[in-house]
Amino acid sequence: MAAVVRASGTATSELKKKSLVPYLLLAPGLLWLALFFVAPIITLVGTATKTPGAGIGEFIQTYRWANYWDALTGASAQFGRSFLYAFIATLLALAIAYPLAYGIAFKSGKYKNILLVLVVAPFFCSFILRTIAWKQILGQNGPVYRTLLDLHLISSTTHLTASVPAVIIGLAYNFLPFMTLPLYGSLERIDPRVLEASGDLYANAFTTFRKVTVPLSMPGVVAGTLLTFIPAAGDYVNAEILGNPSTKMIGNVINAQFLNTQDYPTAAALSFILMIAISIMVMIYVRKAGTEELV
Amino acid sequence: MPDASTSAKGDLKLVNLTKSFGEFKAVDDLTLTIPEGSFFALLGPSGCGKTTTLRMIAGLEDPTSGKISIGSTDITDKRPYQRPVNTVFQNYALFPHLTIFENIAFGLRRRGIKDVKAQVDKVLNLVELPHLADRKPTQLSGGQQQRIAVARAIVNRPALLLLDEPLGALDLKLRRQMQIELKWIQTEVGLTFVHVTHDQEEAMTMADTIAVMNEGRIEQMGTPAELYDNPKTAFVANFLGQSNLIQGSIVDSDGDYHVVDLHGQKVKVLKSRTHSKTSSVLYAIRPEKLRIDTDGHIRPGNVFKGGHIVDVSYIGVSTQYQVEMPWGQEIMVFEQNDDGIPPLDKGDEVTLTFEPAFAFALDGSQDATAGSEVNPEEE
Numbered sequence: 001m002a003a004v005v006r007a008s009g010t011a012t013s014e015l016k017k018k019s020l021v022p023y024l025l026l027a028p029g030l031l032w033l034a035l036f037f038v039a040p041i042i043t044l045v046g047t048a049t050k051t052p053g054a055g056i057g058e059f060i061q062t063y064r065w066a067n068y069w070d071a072l073t074g075a076s077a078q079f080g081r082s083f084l085y086a087f088i089a090t091l092l093a094l095a096i097a098y099p100l101a102y103g104i105a106f107k108s109g110k111y112k113n114i115l116l117v118l119v120v121a122p123f124f125c126s127f128i129l130r131t132i133a134w135k136q137i138l139g140q141n142g143p144v145y146r147t148l149l150d151l152h153l154i155s156s157t158t159h160l161t162a163s164v165p166a167v168i169i170g171l172a173y174n175f176l177p178f179m180t181l182p183l184y185g186s187l188e189r190i191d192p193r194v195l196e197a198s199g200d201l202y203a204n205a206f207t208t209f210r211k212v213t214v215p216l217s218m219p220g221v222v223a224g225t226l227l228t229f230i231p232a233a234g235d236y237v238n239a240e241i242l243g244n245p246s247t248k249m250i251g252n253v254i255n256a257q258f259l260n261t262q263d264y265p266t267a268a269a270l271s272f273i274l275m276i277a278i279s280i281m282v283m284i285y286v287r288k289a290g291t292e293e294l295v
Numbered sequence: 296m297p298d299a300s301t302s303a304k305g306d307l308k309l310v311n312l313t314k315s316f317g318e319f320k321a322v323d324d325l326t327l328t329i330p331e332g333s334f335f336a337l338l339g340p341s342g343c344g345k346t347t348t349l350r351m352i353a354g355l356e357d358p359t360s361g362k363i364s365i366g367s368t369d370i371t372d373k374r375p376y377q378r379p380v381n382t383v384f385q386n387y388a389l390f391p392h393l394t395i396f397e398n399i400a401f402g403l404r405r406r407g408i409k410d411v412k413a414q415v416d417k418v419l420n421l422v423e424l425p426h427l428a429d430r431k432p433t434q435l436s437g438g439q440q441q442r443i444a445v446a447r448a449i450v451n452r453p454a455l456l457l458l459d460e461p462l463g464a465l466d467l468k469l470r471r472q473m474q475i476e477l478k479w480i481q482t483e484v485g486l487t488f489v490h491v492t493h494d495q496e497e498a499m500t501m502a503d504t505i506a507v508m509n510e511g512r513i514e515q516m517g518t519p520a521e522l523y524d525n526p527k528t529a530f531v532a533n534f535l536g537q538s539n540l541i542q543g544s545i546v547d548s549d550g551d552y553h554v555v556d557l558h559g560q561k562v563k564v565l566k567s568r569t570h571s572k573t574s575s576v577l578y579a580i581r582p583e584k585l586r587i588d589t590d591g592h593i594r595p596g597n598v599f600k601g602g603h604i605v606d607v608s609y610i611g612v613s614t615q616y617q618v619e620m621p622w623g624q625e626i627m628v629f630e631q632n633d634d635g636i637p638p639l640d641k642g643d644e645v646t647l648t649f650e651p652a653f654a655f656a657l658d659g660s661q662d663a664t665a666g667s668e669v670n671p672e673e674e
């Protein structure tokens with residue numbers, strides 16, 4: 001491999017001198033990034049350092065960097081909650097999606113395509129409607145509540161909705177396809193003969209799963225957990241619909257600052273802090289998982 | 296877990312082994328014994344059921360009926376990981392996420408063997424790749440992966456090593472080299488090797504015993520020389536090397552010989568080399584056993600008269616002739632270019648002679664072209 005890389009390296013350095021084609025091909029993408037990513041971020045960072053002006057909803061740029069610190073300390077509980085809920089929801093989604101993806105990849109036979117369509121079927125319905133549906137499912141007249149009551153697992157004074165578990169269940173449910181699809185993708189790619197080789201080399205089914213299937217599905221695990229954790233940490237719909245005032249997540253705070261209080265600087269500062277925090281976590285996670293060696 | 300590799304030793308026995316996929320019988324009532332310590336080749340054209348047979352021995356496929364045993368231990372119902380059998384897969388199937396060292400150590404670790412490092416190093420030296428221990432499989436060439444696949448299997452010292460077309464993905468030159476190397480490794484470690492291939496030359500070079508398989512059944516089994524010199528079916532005669540098969544009938548007896556009438560010409564064949572229950576036979580002679588005589592001096596023995604040359608291919612060490620016989624059939628003749636006489640020309644009238652002892656006769660009701668249309672090199 002090293003030899004190949006070296007050989008192609010000299011070839012491209014010759015090309016570089018001669019041709020602008022790669023840059024021209026990259027140009028639309030770079031432009032797109034500049035317009036829709038870099039520009040908004042600069043605006044965001046700038047907005048965060050403004051202070052209130054004369055009228056309501058009017059802010060003047062005063063470069064007050066302390067806004068960031070104020071925003072962070074003011075919403076630290078919601079930050080912590082967001083990451084905790086997102087973390088638990090991600091684990092829950094992984095626990096549900098792994099067997100599901102495994103079954104579809106290895107055991108579904110001719111039903112494979114139908115099952116894959118069913119995994120993404122929820123996307124045909126609005127995110128908010130689906131979350132409201134969970135309110136019905138977990139509500140006092142819903143099937144879950146009734147069943148648990150009949151089994152004497154809960155008393156009639158317990159509420160399933162407007163609670164921490166409801167928010168976490170909502171998060172796990174809503175992002176489940178994002179977990180399932182990458183997992184399915186990497187499980188599907190495993191060569192069945194490698195699994196047979198493991199059995200041939202004295203590993204029983206469970207050891208084969210642990211020593212071969214799981215390591216080979218790591219790229220899917222990493223991708224799936226990221227695709228679940230990141231949107232879950234910034235989500236406010238689940239906490240809004242399935243939670244109560246003490247389950248507010250950082251998304252709810254940002255939402256309220258922007259739309260209700262119209263405190264744009266604080267909202268912008270919180271958004272930026274959330275972005276940076278998630279980026280750092282993702283970086284550490286990907287490093288630790290060491291996926292680059294797997295693919 | 297008990298050390299599976301030492302719990303059973305001895306000959307591998309397949310008894311009435313059958314595998315059906317729906318209506319189709321991929322392996323049909325197979326019975327054979329593979330002696331302990333031998334290099335055994337299962338040879339046959341693509342699709343004849345070789346892989347299915349191996350997979351049943353390895354436990355990766357359940358037989359529809361029949362028994363598999365090693366020594367006195369019946370392993371028919373054992374799980375793959377409970378069998379003292381290891382496989383070198385057709386595409387090697389190395390673990391992509393593990394280093395070469397860990398690939399080889401895999402089986403040892405599963406069985407809780409102590410001196411993993413020493414044993415892995417030993418087989419890495421045996422396949423002459425100790426410097427690759429820390430690489431990943433994708434960083435190896437095809438030939439290197441092949442050797443690691445062998446190392447990963449033999450490190451477990453199984454009672455039986457199964458190799459499914461292990462050289463199929465290699466180019467011709469490397470293939471020839473690996474044939475010699477595999478044979479050497481087998482002698483070195485003394486394990487029973489069951490080698491599946493569709494390449495008759497490969498089987499002849501490597502194996503002590505060859506079983507020729509066709510449509511799920513064993514056509515004939517024996518040493519390479521036995522199979523080549525005395526085939527018992529048209530399929531074997533055509534699949535191993537080439538044969539001229541001429542329709543005829545036994546008309547007389549002369550001591551140890553039958554006298555056979557071939558379209559009006561009388562030739563002899565040893566009774567011991569005649570494998571037909573009726574007088575209708577396919578009279579067979581290998582192309583290199585035929586000699587071309589010019590009308591001046593005809594050598595004694597069997598004689599085909601009245602041929603004329605329709606095609607000549609000069610290929611250095613030998614010249615290959617197509618000779619059309621009076622009854623319209625073309626006969627192949629390979630002549631060694633060792634006599635300094637320039638090759639004959641198209642259209643020349645010739646007489647073919649050969650030692651009667653080289654001829655053999657097969658059941659005349661068979662298709663004379665069975666086994667010849669499959670060209671192993673083309674796959």
Ligand SMILES: Nc1ncnc2c1ncn2[C@@H]1O[C@H](COP(=O)(O)OP(=O)(O)O)[C@@H](O)[C@H]1O
Pocket residue numbers: 316321339340341342343344345346347348
């Ligand atoms: N899982 C299967 N389902 C249906 N048919 C199969 C299956 N495996 C093999 N076969 C058929 O059985 C026959 C023998 O296959 P195989 O043992 O792979 O042949 P070989 O290894 O000699 O080329 C082939 O015709 C193949 O199509």
Ligand SMILES: [Mg+2]
Pocket residue numbers: 345346460
């Ligand atoms: Mg095969």
